[in-house]
Amino acid sequence: MTRCYNFCAGPAALPEEVLQQAQRDLCDWQGKGLSVMEMSHRSAEFVGIAEQAEADLRELLAVPDDYACLFLQGGASSQFSAVPLNLLGSASKADYVNTGQWSKKAIAEAKRYCDVSVVASSETTNFTTIPDFENWELRSDAAYLHYTPNETIGGLEFHWVPDVDVPLAADMSSTILSRPFDVSKFGVIYAGAQKNIGPAGLTIILVRKELLGKAHPLTPAMLNYQTQADGDSMYNTPPTFAWYLAGLVFKWLKERGGLNAMAEVNQRKAKALYNAIDTSHFYANPVELQSRSWMNIPFTLANSDLDKLFLSEAEERGLLNLKGHRSVGGMRASVYNAVSEQAVATLIDFMHDFEKRNA
Ligand code: PMP
Numbered sequence: 001m002t003r004c005y006n007f008c009a010g011p012a013a014l015p016e017e018v019l020q021q022a023q024r025d026l027c028d029w030q031g032k033g034l035s036v037m038e039m040s041h042r043s044a045e046f047v048g049i050a051e052q053a054e055a056d057l058r059e060l061l062a063v064p065d066d067y068a069c070l071f072l073q074g075g076a077s078s079q080f081s082a083v084p085l086n087l088l089g090s091a092s093k094a095d096y097v098n099t100g101q102w103s104k105k106a107i108a109e110a111k112r113y114c115d116v117s118v119v120a121s122s123e124t125t126n127f128t129t130i131p132d133f134e135n136w137e138l139r140s141d142a143a144y145l146h147y148t149p150n151e152t153i154g155g156l157e158f159h160w161v162p163d164v165d166v167p168l169a170a171d172m173s174s175t176i177l178s179r180p181f182d183v184s185k186f187g188v189i190y191a192g193a194q195k196n197i198g199p200a201g202l203t204i205i206l207v208r209k210e211l212l213g214k215a216h217p218l219t220p221a222m223l224n225y226q227t228q229a230d231g232d233s234m235y236n237t238p239p240t241f242a243w244y245l246a247g248l249v250f251k252w253l254k255e256r257g258g259l260n261a262m263a264e265v266n267q268r269k270a271k272a273l274y275n276a277i278d279t280s281h282f283y284a285n286p287v288e289l290q291s292r293s294w295m296n297i298p299f300t301l302a303n304s305d306l307d308k309l310f311l312s313e314a315e316e317r318g319l320l321n322l323k324g325h326r327s328v329g330g331m332r333a334s335v336y337n338a339v340s341e342q343a344v345a346t347l348i349d350f351m352h353d354f355e356k357r358n359a
Pocket residue numbers: 009010074075076077078102148150151152153171172173174192193
């Protein structure tokens with residue numbers, strides 16, 4: 001078997017050791033004679049798997065006890081509605097920061113439910129900068145402030161947490177678990193699993209318990225944080241196999257030294273790739289230096305006519321999914337936790353070689 005280096009933005013690379021463990025467990029989980037996929041979600045076996053996964057996630061992120069941790073379906077996109085439905089309470093206003101395509105989607109959805117103010121936007125720089133915090137026009141009567149700490153498409157990342165007086169809601173889909181951060185600064189954190197957590201089909205939500213119980217009466221039970229917290233994320237059948245697999249990823253992260261260790265590796269990977277881009281006249285990344293993503297690294301070639309050739313030669317060498325998002329073009333290397341330093345080094349070697357032959 002030859003495994004390629006996978007730079008997909010999501011569903012993204014999973015650790016090989018995790019896939020091998022899942023393969024061993026696939027037909028017969030721990031000698032029980034059945035697959036995790038065939039277990040009742042109410043069985044002692046699955047409840048054990050689910051509880052262990054939650055405990056490991058809480059340990060990795062040092063989640064305070066006054067936060068609920070939900071394992072739901074619907075993707076991060078369903079949270080674009082869940083956040084306003086759960087957090088508005090009797091308020092009618094919510095503040096949003098617009099730093100790219102995912103912010104925009106969250107904003108569009110929130111507008112169905114409330115008076116949305118875009119308090120800061122970097123649209124004028126084509127989302128290559130983070131708006132200066134001093135100029136954010138925050139409203140004291142907003143129910144919450146929503147932002148996207150890492151824009152997966154633009155490769156624009158906050159390397160700081162906004163300090164605001166209202167609950168902070170964050171779409172951490174493409175940055176969660178890449179390094180430690182202080183959960184207590186946030187009211188709600190949500191993330192689709194298919195990048196740094198596990199397979200698609202699972203969405204993780206961390207919510208401060210004091211924010212529960214305020215959902216709009218028309219909130220679907222499936223999106224109601226209180227209902228889901230009360231039912232241990234088993235109001236209905238949860239995405240059992242994805243939950244189990246995320247649990248294997250959490251164990252893999254713990255074995256590697258947790259998020260401090262991941263942060264070191266991730267920073268080295270990002271530094272190496274940005275360095276390769278910045279020291280060449282052939283490749284370019286437009287994002288301001290202090291706001292470059294550690295996880296999603298877009299770059300363009302000096303001549304976009306060469307894009308196709310770059311991608312096909314990369315694929316021949318086992319470097320997959322480097323095509324940039326359809327809305328921006330160019331290339332993008334997503335270098336989540338499961339993408340090794342070796343993978344990044346191989347990509348950089350290829351980039352140098354391609355440049356030599358085509359510049
Ligand atoms: N937010 C961000 C930052 C994302 O990167 C993505 C997926 N690429 C989404 C939201 C949407 O996630 P999902 O497909 O799980 O709904």
